[in-house]
Amino acid sequence: MSDTHAQSVAYVRDTMLPQKEPPISETGAIKWLRENLFSGWVNAILTLASLVVVYFVVSHLFPWFWNGIWRAGSLTECREIRDAAGVESAACFAVIGERWNQLVYGFYPQHLYWRPNLAFVLMLVAFAPVLFDSLSRRALWFSLLSPFVIYWLIWGGSIWLPVAAILGFVLGWGAFRIVHPLAGNLGAVIAAGLVPVLWWMLAAVGFADMMQGLVPIAMEAVPSKQLGGFMVSVLIGVTGIVLSLPIGILLALGRQSDLFIVKSLCVGFIEFIRGVPLITLLFTASLLLNYFLPPGTNFDIILRVMIMVTLFASAYMAEVIRGGLAALPSGQYEAADALGLNYWKAQQLIIMPQALKISIPGIVNTFIGLFKDTTLVMFIGIFDMLGMSNAIRATADWNGIYWELFIFIGLVFWICCYSMSRYSQYLERKLRTDHH
Template structure:
């Protein structure tokens, strides 16, 4: 009997993957129940999470939001859920949330920090997201002067003349660069300092006498809460990145004086605790100023926080520079680029891409370290929480205030972490 071979003339339809290897069931098997040890660890973790949530969730949600004091809050909890129940007294947040956000900033002027925060979001948007129009960067450059004027008030000519100092430095650099580059850099630094220290106040008083435009002044001792943390953290982050990059380049340069200064500055700052620098800012820095100079305490803290963060940023950037292969430098030389062109177009973009995780980690640490200013008398959220707990109405409350403060800090720090991951994915040019 002749057997004819069977040849399929039509393709079979594709079948879905097994349930145990795809979809939710596949994910659970791969990540949670892949073998006896993984299964045991998953079950133990589930028991721990259940025990934590069974105690935490009732405390968080079976709580009180409206009460005049802690005693009334506990009476409401006992009457509603029983005397054995220990719920949270979120009424303290409802009662003092404005103080935790703004400190003792005058209530009639709260529109000023609100407007400043809204303008801040507009200013940093084109810096964080390159899809936005580049013309918005003009507003980003002007925002620090506008924001400072809105928060502290005073004559409008003050920020205008501070901005004029930068204009003087830029003009000096532009015109003297044709003569001598080092001279132009020195003039761009010295001339604005002379303008700000010796000339600006006289010009501001003269202009304000002729055209009196300004806002009601607000003293720095009225600042507080998360507003202080955002002001110090954001300003120090913004200023420390370019300063840290320059220090990293200075540490690798062949110029002896520049390299020695950069190494000495970095090692000194990294060897001193931040709290020590804050004490220096609050007590000793005024001794180096001319007699009669009123150097704002928050500005002093911003300067010290910026210097502290820039030293760590310099080391992170230096690590990125060291990670680049030597061929990148040789490629820049083969194209005929000078030092600054090579750094701008080839070296620094790659080094910063490598250093993104370390830079963002330093920024997150700096933002959290702003809580240290409570030690030198600035009422940040931690300082205000101590003041609130000292009030007889809320004496004895503890966890609710710190839980709220920690939650707000988590939102800011988690947002920075997510943006870091977005930036890494965006700049990832490698092949997987």
Template sequence: MTQKAFVRTEMLPEQDPPPTEAGIVGWIRENLFSGWLNTLLTLLAIGVIYYVLSGLLPWIFQSVWNAGSLDECREIMKATWGETHGHACWAVIKDRWLQLLYGFYPPYPVYPDANFGEAPVGHWLPAYFRPNLALVLLFAALAPVLFDRVPRKMLVFTAIYPFVMPWLMWGGSVWTPVGIAAGFAILFAVIRYGQVAMGFLLAVIVGVLAALLWWGLIMGYVTAGLDQIVPIAIPSVESREFGGFMLAILIGVVAIGLSLPIGIVLALGRRSDLLIIKSLSVGFIELIRGVPLITLLFVASVLLNYFMPPGTDFDIIMRVMIMVTVFASAYTAEVIRGGLAALPKGQYEGADSLGLDYWQAQRLIIMPQALKISIPGIVSTFIGVFKDTTLVSIIGLLDPIGLSQGIRANQEWNGIYWELFAFIALLFFVTCFGMSRYSMWLERKLQKGH
């Protein structure tokens, strides 16, 4: 009887996969033409993409960059491409891009008492040196917070930056930000060294009162005296000269930077067992979340002055920063509260079993995990807040949208529309896309096992 072998006794030589199943051809077959429905949808998508690009690419690349007005743009278009339509006039961006970025902020520092025709003080500096330096220092201050490979010693500069940035942007005596920083130093010193004797809550109250006493009554005399002894100052710039994308970044950075710690405190307060703290936190969050941001901006612009002492000059940009920060804090608090609620009860019990007190448990175990869970929601809130800074144009601040309206009202560029808003959209897209990419990178980095 003949026996048949069912097990191969030798290995077959390796062969290349079929050309239609590997490489770019295989990917296209699997993802774009795997069936009649996918084939139909792919062809429709190709048609839509072709239709959009056939109109968009000539508008971008067959455009005019050198012209002094919209009429001159149209004359150049007619001479170059005839009566065809769909050509952009990017000359308006070339003519006004500095205004869209910086508003009416002076390019060089100029003292108010300088005579007309004099060379501006510091004219040897690059144009817009102060806002550009503030932006570069912002990245340096954020680096140790955003990336763990940056030396931890840089956190000292991160703590100093909130006092350096306003001085660079608004100018004036250097002793004013130093005095403000001294108030915070008093606050933290009282909390750190007084909580042993007074308890944490009483130490916080005493520290806040001491800081308010310093800022309200003592700081003015001390900084005035120091300014007389060692006068160090840079030219002042009024808030009405701020504008453009610089103003959006300024409001957005301050609101994002302050709303995160305030949101953490509000989220903890909402979950507190103390009735007063919980009630105040819930009331604040629900009140702010129940009111549109534009209403808060109108309050900052018009109504807030009615609650200030007569003669008080409360800077409009500072008022807007406060309201945008308050708005962002309420939404951030709810996102973080969701992260806290998502943690299993065993994490709290584990912290108790280690003998950690409330703040140690929050700092070492609870809050890091809650913030990790909340990263997508937090970044989404920050992106929304940054885009909402365009609402300040409604209350008269000259952000990019407000400036675009002024440019369109100018006789030279009356009738221009898409080019201005495309440029503004590009600025916001680059910034928001960067925040989104960073959040995705951070999520991948914090994945378990990495």
């Protein structure tokens, strides 16, 4: 082969072809549609059927929403406005504007609305340093004291009753510090739990009455029967959420304990509570609990419900956290032992942080379920938002209205539950340790 022939081989490229655009079916919206909605004949049929259903629903509901009436004094007036406008269907959203105060506050006195409003703001401020670690840790002191301030703002009465409640926790901490050198961890924990309970049952009310006589500081009292609406759902839900997590952690640890009595008590409590419907516990709190209390004891109904809801959520929370503990490899426990950490230090620094991170989806799922379950209190005579909707529909002005109230209540709960879900996703992203 000659040199000239070797330098002019036909398949050796000496120029590049111009770059072409990719096929239109492989870019943009058309690619997305092909991959997600029309990737096969089954997917295509389901997509077309879904479009028909969506069109049917929207074509019927959109005029009802679009023609909604926002200003009227009764359902009859809404219908008169609808007929005068010449439309077939129109939502009567005027009931929300007319009765929003009952849906939010129940029968709370109107001149005292500033108190639950301020309590709600304080609750958000108290949650901030707990939810976002970028804030100062000193603000946690306010988070610890805020429940007592919120209680006083909503129920009113003497300021010395919440002060007496705070003293119970102080006495419990003092008992723990005193008993710990003498009886170890178990004895100190028992003393720390027993002393506050005895104080609250035997001496707290007398102390509060005595101090009120000496230094009278009080606000107008509001009985629990006047509380209602969304305010009650927030009170019961937030209380259950805040208290069920630490109680659930203790129950989960107790269920894994080597101490037979502790393990048996925790297992018995968890299995009993999980085997009983929440509505049964609420009826127990409403009707039966007073039979087990000393004669003449006035145990607030909402406080009883808070206790039962907290215990119910704690049992489920214990199982969620136990799942997180079971998911940890045994090497983590061995590493804690190798570092010379005792049981509580190992739980605090190594075991529990990882178990809680694993359990975040289950924990938030329990919180969301608990918050929605607060609507069950309507069956024991507490007028939450659903209970207030029944009371509103029982009046002559709004008898016969349904969907507008239920849609509003559902929207409020959806916003709250979706916010919790979004925060849990934020927390999961923040705590990720993998690098995928």
